[in-house]
Amino acid sequence: MTTEPTWSGSAGPTAVSPAGRVAPGTARVEAFSDGVLAVAITLLVLDLKVPHVEHGSVWPPLLDQWPGYAAYVTSFLSIGIMWMNHHSLFVMIARADRKLLFVNLLLLLLIVTVPFSTSLVAEYLTHPGFNGKIAMAIYSGQSFLMGLGFAALWGYPLTHPRLLADGVDVAAARRAFPRFASGSAVYGALVAVSFLNPAVALALHVSVAVYYAFERLPVGQRAGGHLG
């Protein structure tokens, strides 16, 4: 085995410089992650089913499947905003080693199952009995795990600063890390809410997604810096 301080040669096609040398970077990891996220977010549409009616209007059964539309919107926004934040992190990460790639792969493994948990919520949210609560708790628990995945994806380079981009203020980023990682706690709370009222929990998921769309993750960047 050869030494592998960083996956520095893996910058990918997009980082080929004019001189033909491969520049260090994370281009191909980001491109692969983007592709996976783009496919996963689009597969959500397969959860929307066309109702089959022989007689009578298709309008009532279309309206009846509102939990499917609500779950679609929630998950679309969630994955879209995870894409934004994944991107924000990789602006700060300049190099990737095998462990970082593996953590990223585990995070993608979780995100790709969102169409499954979305389908579960669409099917059971309004069921009488306990199944709506189970479905929504699974959905929230998955978000909790994805939050931990993001914490790992950012915690790893913070403890291996040679992977970070030059402009990153490591000390500030480390001070901000507890707040960054505490985002998962919100999803932990949503697991509890899911057992109380699953529809409210779904609505809160939308709120959290919109919040993260506009509130930047506390990654400890320098104000006004040219990084992300």
Place this chain on the structure above:
Amino acid sequence: MTTEPTWSGSAGPTAVSPAGRVAPGTARVEAFSDGVLAVAITLLVLDLKVPHVEHGSVWPPLLDQWPGYAAYVTSFLSIGIMWMNHHSLFVMIARADRKLLFVNLLLLLLIVTVPFSTSLVAEYLTHPGFNGKIAMAIYSGQSFLMGLGFAALWGYPLTHPRLLADGVDVAAARRAFPRFASGSAVYGALVAVSFLNPAVALALHVSVAVYYAFERLPVGQRAGGHLG
């Protein structure tokens, strides 16, 4: 929270310059949008179903599902031309902030449901009774909303010109905006046509798509300028 005048560091891997610095831009937003649109346009094929016949010829049932083929062609052209126009806009947009990303995400959320509404039209266009009209009105209404989405995607940077590329003539673009945004009105009219004759409404959708393929959006560019 840090200041975030623009998402200028988020240019993505494709904009890494030889000197290794990240250049401002919208590369990764465009790449993600391209990916989503490419998946959505290809998922349309899943609406084409192979008919199952035990005895007799497969030819008649294949012909009977002509609304499916018509809806496929219509939606393929629509998404393809939305891709062209999305691209034309982003030639003019040089920087993205969080609000622009969010508007773009909402537009994608609408476009990704096109395979669903296409499936609805394929299933109900030739149904006796009112369901064909409902299906086609939903399809047209969705196009209306996507038109509003494009208006928002272009209206936002027009009112925040620091996001625009250098060569854009902002005054001309603002004068052209009402005409740009009025494209949605066509789809509003198609909602009405859908209730009169859904098959005619579908044919008009094809016409509108082909029209937009060749007629450039009035974005107020300088004639002969090097921008898109």
Place this chain on the structure above:
Amino acid sequence: MTTEPTWSGSAGPTAVSPAGRVAPGTARVEAFSDGVLAVAITLLVLDLKVPHVEHGSVWPPLLDQWPGYAAYVTSFLSIGIMWMNHHSLFVMIARADRKLLFVNLLLLLLIVTVPFSTSLVAEYLTHPGFNGKIAMAIYSGQSFLMGLGFAALWGYPLTHPRLLADGVDVAAARRAFPRFASGSAVYGALVAVSFLNPAVALALHVSVAVYYAFERLPVGQRAGGHLG
């Protein structure tokens, strides 16, 4: 409307030069086409169905669906080689106008339906009676249309040479065009073979795909030139 000699500003993110200017090109058209082809080729796997057996071995029903595997391999190679040839053409095409984009979109519209016609062949190839011949004739007819699409995609820039890359020998390319376009005739012949013996026609499709993988399209390039 403004003048639009070529879509020269639409080079896309990948062609951003170090000076930040957008370079002319077809980068984003190629990226979108690549994405569509990559999704379409991968969706072919959805035609492979897991047989459901309650008792007895799953092995016989797995073997019984050999037409599905044969159709999968044929279509995978066909789309893969269309990707190669699409790419070879775009090495020669330096600029795109709206008409070229539209021709490209129509070609993609045809290619994306390959998973549907593949599924049709998988279902009916070994059916008794005429349905296998209908399915295979549709498959071959689709290839014929895709051949015409490629002829249009290359014929258009040949008659609008300002769209071509600098190194292209236009006169030689025009002389080679009839041979290039005659590839469609092969697929026309396969429509006839489909009515005689559909299994033979499917095998011939594989042969043609492998032939095109290794035999370069006669695009009239200069021997030894730096273009693809």
Place this chain on the structure above:
Amino acid sequence: MTTEPTWSGSAGPTAVSPAGRVAPGTARVEAFSDGVLAVAITLLVLDLKVPHVEHGSVWPPLLDQWPGYAAYVTSFLSIGIMWMNHHSLFVMIARADRKLLFVNLLLLLLIVTVPFSTSLVAEYLTHPGFNGKIAMAIYSGQSFLMGLGFAALWGYPLTHPRLLADGVDVAAARRAFPRFASGSAVYGALVAVSFLNPAVALALHVSVAVYYAFERLPVGQRAGGHLG
């Protein structure tokens, strides 16, 4: 036909240099392969089915389909790590000819069927009788073939060194090749284990994937070299 020493003009959009010349490379092959792998890995989620219950809890049927979750995790990690290794090889491969493209296409043809064999394992792993062993043996046999595909993808440029990047130590790489290629033997052994105990074979697949995530392929690079 013209001479085609290498597919050197096919570098694709991402390798357009500032001077506008097309640089040699494998950028577009990598981008297409990345796209296919990203779609294939994401389609794995379609194997996860929402159970339908009218009465009673959805929890037991969700737990009962644990083989589906296990197969999903195994295949997700396998494809993810094949992506890593595919990328590692292409850092070493600077040029592609038609034969290399064809070998790469055959490898992708195998990888894209992973969602099918995953579904087979998910359905039959815990079936009584022989079907679980058949399903797992097919899964392992497919991994064996993919191992051979990787050996061909690396063996071909090793015997055609003009395709290799400048920094590659060809002699060292050739010495390392037997060890590289012997990875397939592990999967051959897993075919045998599949017949003894399919659940153990599935667990061993996870172990092998994780091993390859961290253990670099013996490609004969120079220690400390700037290549991947």
